[in-house]
Amino acid sequence: MEKLETGKRKKRNTRQKAVVYQVVLDSHDHPTAEKIYERAKKELPNISLGTVYRVLKDLAQEGRIKEIIVNKQSHFEGRTDFHHHFICKSCGRIEDVETPLCRYTCRKVEQKGYVVEDIEYKFYGLCSKCAHKKGILKE
């Protein structure tokens, strides 16, 4: 579980890293590594999937992108401020949501003696598009 941080070696700015980062910034659909790989290839045809994985991990570690795990698969987003996600069970779409009162809830959890470092809320159901398609939401 524990991850020891050496952090001694200095990172280099490679073309691959720049391109992958830009792809994530430009994507608003929470793409997977595979999707990012496809998009990055348009700019850098020789980039490899392994490199995409490595770069994504670096970027997330540096706090420049965020990783969201849905169905045991990593997705990434360029938005790094505090927010949460809604996942449509029908079409798989991931959408950002803001939640009120998170700080209050978090304080309640800390009262049990935990030190809370990260919070992750996920809401699953039907996005409005799919809800309408299924006739569940009318208006």
Added chain:
Amino acid sequence: MEKLETGKRKKRNTRQKAVVYQVVLDSHDHPTAEKIYERAKKELPNISLGTVYRVLKDLAQEGRIKEIIVNKQSHFEGRTDFHHHFICKSCGRIEDVETPLCRYTCRKVEQKGYVVEDIEYKFYGLCSKCAHKKGILKE
């Protein structure tokens, strides 16, 4: 994404299913399939890991147990009422937590046009044991 439900065939009550279910009920540490397999083998030495996976999926589908995914790995619990989880980044322990105001937050999310079916809150950080061990919590 979409999962079609046939649900025509009638389920049978096998010894394997009963044993796996009992193991989950008796475990309060949110075990993985592998752990459940090890525990079930004490009762049923010939049970296979594949069967454990199949039975766990069935039980979860029937709503008799709950699946929690942490680090892209499935864990299971016998407690099926509404609650959430705290995950210790240091020791990996998963603990149940209750959160207040969930209904209020959920209503806020639904105001955006989503139909919310499941809610999942995860809090990551240090459990009280590890926080004390690291000298972060004193009292």
Added chain:
DNA sequence: GTTGTTGCAAAGAATTTGCAGTCTA
């Protein structure tokens, strides 16, 4: 010139699946 980074392919880890035999209802 160092040494971090890449592309490639092979390895890993967790889970699922095909199949022939077995057991439940």
Added chain:
DNA sequence: TAGACTGCAAATTCTTTGCAACAAC
């Protein structure tokens, strides 16, 4: 006795890693 379930092993899927060549600084 029909067909659901099992054990086994092979297959899948997503991700990580070892290594020699490459490219930042």
